[in-house]
Amino acid sequence: MSPDAYLVPARDGRAETEVRRSRFLATVRRVEDEAAARSLVEELRRTHPDARHHCSALALGPWGAGSSVQRASDDGEPSGTAGAPMLEVLRGREVADVVVVVSRWFGGVLLGAGGLVRAYGDATRAGLDAVGVRRRERRDLLDVEVGHADAGRLESDLRSRGVVVLDTTYAATVTLRVAVAPARTADLVASVAALSAGTASTAPAGSSWVDVEDPQGSSTPST
Numbered sequence: 001m002s003p004d005a006y007l008v009p010a011r012d013g014r015a016e017t018e019v020r021r022s023r024f025l026a027t028v029r030r031v032e033d034e035a036a037a038r039s040l041v042e043e044l045r046r047t048h049p050d051a052r053h054h055c056s057a058l059a060l061g062p063w064g065a066g067s068s069v070q071r072a073s074d075d076g077e078p079s080g081t082a083g084a085p086m087l088e089v090l091r092g093r094e095v096a097d098v099v100v101v102v103s104r105w106f107g108g109v110l111l112g113a114g115g116l117v118r119a120y121g122d123a124t125r126a127g128l129d130a131v132g133v134r135r136r137e138r139r140d141l142l143d144v145e146v147g148h149a150d151a152g153r154l155e156s157d158l159r160s161r162g163v164v165v166l167d168t169t170y171a172a173t174v175t176l177r178v179a180v181a182p183a184r185t186a187d188l189v190a191s192v193a194a195l196s197a198g199t200a201s202t203a204p205a206g207s208s209w210v211d212v213e214d215p216q217g218s219s220t221p222s223t
Helices: 034-047 083-093 112-131 148-160 182-195
Strands: 005-009 013-019 022-030 053-060 069-073 098-105 133-146 164-170 174-180 201-211
Touching (some): 005 022, 013 112, 034 069, 053 083, 069 083, 083 098, 133 148, 133 182, 148 164, 148 174, 148 182, 182 201
Antiparallel strands (some): 005 133, 013 022, 022 098, 133 174
C-alpha cells in the first residue's frame, strides 16, 4: 500500500475462538497512542481476572513509516508464541492505529509452541474480521468559504463527488473544511468555482490523515 495510505479498524469489537478447549477472546480497539493500548490491557485484566493471559499487539501509524510504532507482549506465554504472531497479522493486513488483546482461558490441554502461534494468529484474524477496516489517507485540506444561501447545495455537490467534508463553520459566511487527494486539489478548486458561479473561494489549510471510506463498504484482505 502507498506510504500515504493505510487501513484502520472500522469500529471496536471482539471475537471468540476455541482451540482444544482453550478459549481465546480477541478484543480490537482503535487507539491513538500507547497509553490507550495499555489502558485496554488493564481494563481486560479487571474484567476477566480468570483469564490466564492477556497477550497484545499494537501498531500506530502507517507501516514502513519512520514514525510508526509496533509493540507486542506474550504476557507469560512462551516467548514469541503470542504477541509476535498477532503483530504479524496486523502487518500482513496493513492495519494500524489499533491494539488487539487476546485473552486466553486455559482448557487443560497444552497446545505447544506451534499450536499457540496458530491460535493467537487465528484469534487476531477473527477479531479483525469482526470489526472490518476503513482506509486512511494523507489528504490536502482546503477551506471553502461560501454564502449561507449556497452552502447546503455546495456541500451536497461536493459530497456527491467523493469530497470528504470534515467540518462546517457558520459565521458571516459558511466555511467548509474539506479533504481532497493531492492529485485532485486543482480540480476541486475549479469545481468549487464552477458550482458556485465564482461566488465561493478556497484557501489551503495544510494536510492531515483522514478516514475516507465507509466501513460498510470496506473489505479485509486475508493473510
